[in-house]
Amino acid sequence: MSMITQPTLVRDHSSKLLSGSAKVWFLFAVAGQLIFVFHILHFYGGATIKGDLAAWNEILYHGIITGDTMGNVALGIHLLLAAIITLGGPIQLTPWVQTHMRRFHRWNGRAYVVTAIVISLSGLYMIFGRGAVGGPVMGAGNTLNALMIMVCAVMTMYFAMMGKLDVHRHWALRLYLVVSGVWFFRVGFGLWILIHQGAPGHTDTFDGPFDIFLAFGHTLIPVALLQLYFWVKEKGGPPSRKTMTLGLVVLTALMAGGIFMATVIFWLPNS
Ligand code: HEM
Structure with a gap:
């Protein structure tokens, strides 16, 4: 995701580590999304x-x-x-x-x-x-997802037309993450099952505590983490950039686990 890179930033070691970890995260996400497309x-x-x-x-x-x-x-x-x-x-x-x-x-x-x-x-x-698929909680979560997709789509287009390319890039990345919300939902569910070898907090009517968390989290958590990433990349010092790098490595490992489980449980059996 070097498109986030600001040319004016001093490219010290911690900046390179952070960009590198974002690229690795992106490659894993793309691999998982290709499996979803195959399904x-x-x-x-x-x-x-x-x-x-x-x-x-x-x-x-x-x-x-x-x-x-x-x-x-x-x-x-x-x-x-x-x-x-x-x-x-x-x-x-x-x-x-x-x-x-x-x-x-x-x-x-x-x-x-x-x-x-x-x-x-x-x-x-x-x-x-x-x-609503799954019931009212899922309906509310998916409605939020749809609204955020449409807002991010309009903002991405607007700032591209205005020629404000830095702001455009930020909105484009937000748009990519909220569009990927559906995919995050399946990966998040897969990770939960991998960790617990079951699905505690999930009910058939999708109104358990984990269901409520994921119904809104699949949209809000990636966007919140992206905001943190922007902040650390643009305003943070080397210690915060290194901490963010470590966080991205952990997130990538968790996401890989979720992709594996979603592939085994949801995508391959239904392909
Ligand atoms: C933007 C990216 C989106 C993608 C890539 C996507 C993808 C999919 C896929 C693949 C399915 C079939 C279920 C499966 O095989 O997993 C599905 C079903 C569905 N999606 Fe989406 N979706 C997106 C956004 C949304 C949004 C924003 C909403 C709600 C506002 C939504 C509502 C639904 C509903 C209601 C179904 C179920 C239809 C049924 O089970 O009868 N989707 N979606």
Whole structure:
């Protein structure tokens, strides 16, 4: 994520360590997101190609509902855009693409912002049209996620158009993290199961203490940690930069554990 790098910063050893740990975090996240995309394309795309849309209902909460044409269309658009946006984000944040493919960066960026807004609206349509997946707590958490995605999308676009590129980069990273909220949810759940070899605090109606934590945490925690990262990178001294580096290494290890479990529990069996 060297796109966060401020050219004016003195690039001392602790700054390099911090940037390096952010890059490693990003590489692990991209690897985990590619597995998620594989699940989406292989399971939903594969069933669609075979003409077996009923297979979607094996894992979805509402899925395809006979007679609910608008809801089914919203779901189909949602799943198609889910694969596109999960691939588009990492491409957009790759420094090489930003430097060498500027025209592509602009068009992919516009497409990403529009996709983020449409996928959020289709998600909201499903929640309020069909009833929240998992229950009211999950509904509230996902609504927050959708609202934050749309706010970050508008701010990212606005500051790009204003030419305020430092502020644009900050909002673009926030947007990437809130768009990844759905993925963080699955990784967070996987990590919880890995740590406890079970899911304490989780109920079938998704209103246990852990469910409430994750319903809002999957959006708020990554953004809060990113804010801390910006602050340490731009204003912190070497000790805080080294502490943040260590924190990112620990977070990366935890995320890798969560990716492993989500792959084994959610994605591979449903691919
Ligand atoms: C922005 C990134 C998003 C991605 C990549 C994404 C991805 C997905 C995927 C892959 C599924 C199918 C379940 C699975 O196989 O895991 C799904 C279902 C669903 N998503 Fe999203 N989603 C996103 C945002 C949202 C938002 C913001 C909302 C809510 C406002 C939402 C609401 C839903 C609902 C309600 C379903 C379930 C449909 C059902 O079970 O019948 N999604 N999403």
